[in-house]
Amino acid sequence: MPTLILTPEQLRGAGILNSIELPSGGGGGNDPDAQAFIDAAVITDSTQQSAINTLVLDLKAANIWTKMKAVYPFVGGTATTHKWNLIDPQDLDAAFRLTFSGGWTHSSDGALPNGLNSYMHTNIYMPINLSKTNCSFGVYLNSPYISGVRYHFGYSESSSLTNSSVLYVASSSQKNGWILSFNTLTSKTGLNANTHQGFWGISRLSTSSFTMINSDGSVLINNNNDVSTSTVVPIILAARGDSSISPQLFDQMRHSFDFVSEGLTQSELTDLRTAVINFQTTLGRAV
Amino acid sequence: MKVGLLTTEQKEEITGKQYAPDSYFNPIQDINDNWVISTQEMDQCVNNLYLWVKNLPLIDYVPKPDEG
Numbered sequence: 368m369p370t371l372i373l374t375p376e377q378l379r380g381a382g383i384l385n386s387i388e389l390p391s392g393g394g395g396g397n398d399p400d401a402q403a404f405i406d407a408a409v410i411t412d413s414t415q416q417s418a419i420n421t422l423v424l425d426l427k428a429a430n431i432w433t434k435m436k437a438v439y440p441f442v443g444g445t446a447t448t449h450k451w452n453l454i455d456p457q458d459l460d461a462a463f464r465l466t467f468s469g470g471w472t473h474s475s476d477g478a479l480p481n482g483l484n485s486y487m488h489t490n491i492y493m494p495i496n497l498s499k500t501n502c503s504f505g506v507y508l509n510s511p512y513i514s515g516v517r518y519h520f521g522y523s524e525s526s527s528l529t530n531s532s533v534l535y536v537a538s539s540s541q542k543n544g545w546i547l548s549f550n551t552l553t554s555k556t557g558l559n560a561n562t563h564q565g566f567w568g569i570s571r572l573s574t575s576s577f578t579m580i581n582s583d584g585s586v587l588i589n590n591n592n593d594v595s596t597s598t599v600v601p602i603i604l605a606a607r608g609d610s611s612i613s614p615q616l617f618d619q620m621r622h623s624f625d626f627v628s629e630g631l632t633q634s635e636l637t638d639l640r641t642a643v644i645n646f647q648t649t650l651g652r653a654v
Numbered sequence: 655m656k657v658g659l660l661t662t663e664q665k666e667e668i669t670g671k672q673y674a675p676d677s678y679f680n681p682i683q684d685i686n687d688n689w690v691i692s693t694q695e696m697d698q699c700v701n702n703l704y705l706w707v708k709n710l711p712l713i714d715y716v717p718k719p720d721e722g
Contacts, residue, residue: 446676469680470694483655483692483715484682613682 398423400432400453404440407456408448415442418649423453425642434629436497437463437489439604440646441477441623449478460490463627465604469617476652477509478605482517482619486606491627493522493600503631504602505568507624507643508582509654512563517618518607519567520625522600563620564654566640572630580636588633602627623652657690658710665689668707673699679707685716 397405397416401423405416419440426432438453446467455462469485471478480486493499504520565582572578579587601608604625605618624643631639647653660668660681668679673695681689696707 446674450676465676466678467676468678469682470692470698471677472694481692481694483657484680485692485694486680 398427404451404453404456407458408443408451410443410448412442415650418442418646419453421649422642422646425645426639429635429638429642431628431631431635431639434503434631434635435626436491436629437625437627439465439487439622439625441625442475442650444475445473446471446478449473463490463496465489468614475650477621477623479510479621480605480618482513482515482617485617486608486614487604487622487625488608489602489604489627491602493602494597495599497602497627497629500571500574501630503568503570503626503628503636505566505580505624505626505628505636505639505643506604506622507566507647508564508620509623509647509652510564510621513619515619516616517620518603518605518616519618519620519622520602520604521569521607522602523607523609566624566643568626568631568636568640570628570631570633570636572632578631578633578636580633580640584640586633623647623650655715656693656712657684657715658693658696658707659713660689660691660710662689664707664710668704671701671704673701673704673707675700679704683718684713685718688713690715 397420401420404410405419410416410419419442422440423432426435426438432454435454439449439451440453441449443449450465450467452463452465458464460466466488467478467485468488470481470483471485472481473479478487491497493502506519508519563582566580567582568580570578575590577589581587603614605622606614607616608614624646626639644653665681668691669681671679673679677698679691679695681691684690690713691707691710693712696710699705699707
């Protein structure tokens with residue numbers, strides 16, 4: 368029996384293509400959201416395309432895709448490819464694309480801040496775009512630790528850090544290791560001074576529920592009450608962003624993944640950590 | 655660490671402006687309140703309006719005390 372090969376255009380003309388689901392155009396079967404990102408960021412490397420597609424599928428399988436406000440995979444090796452939000456890959460501040468300020472070194476391993484004046488602005492503002500009592504942030508760092516007070520992500524409502532809502536992960540030579548803080552300085556906790564690289568995720572599900580996954584996979588739970596106010600604060604990556612002053616305390620470790628999300632459960636944070644580690648491994652930049 | 659030294663007028667001119675696609679100048683002050691930018695911003699600048707930053711005098715950067 369002879370084989371009849373029809374093009375997509377011929378299928379549409381016959382009214383067939385519109386009645387069945389086919390993979391999105393040009394993507395070789397990629398998830399449509401993954402393909403939209405690949406197209407927007409002009410990712411041509413097949414390994415990177417596959418890694419992005421698997422990441423999207425993993426986030427959807429874990430039922431956390433719809434909770435994500437922004438996911439920054441840092442693929443492509445330039446500011447122009449690193450700026451895109453996987454969740455909404457439009458070249459708009461309203462789509463939470465990144466803007467890079469100061470000096471950066473972009474590569475296939477991620478975005479390396481200079482520790483002097485560089486930071487990323489997510490264009491996400493709390494509590495306008497995300498509730499302070501239902502939020503989550505995280506990062507994957509894949510360059511060696513450098514001592515000094517360095518903020519990786521998060522927000523705070525004042526430069527003093529006291530009597531304000533604060534949620535961030537930072538390194539601090541003064542505190543002899545990693546610190547996290549929310550509400551007041553008294554909540555700071557020294558963590559994993561010798562294992563700075565890898566995935567960090569923090570989540571707040573209410574004023575009294577806080578979870579953190581450290582880079583070694585261990586979990587910290589703190590149910591102290593936290594007081595959030597209506598003060599509008601930006602979400603800054605690779606520096607400390609405050610409501611009233613310019614970003615400061617700039618990071619010096621390379622970011623190869625960042626996310627901003629609604630609050631995640633411990634199980635969801637764990638699933639996300641697994642997906643991100645797999646993503647970094649596929650790209651050959653896991654630590 | 656070396657940094658490029660700006661005058662106050664130069665700082666006003668470049669603050670928040672693109673030095674390369676999707677990358678923006680961010681002048682900061684050192685311990686002596688000099689306005690400076692990084693060598694990455696100088697080296698990577700491709701904006702014709704600000705190519706003069708490549709010729710900025712270099713000074714050693716001394717940060718303000720940590721506030722964290």
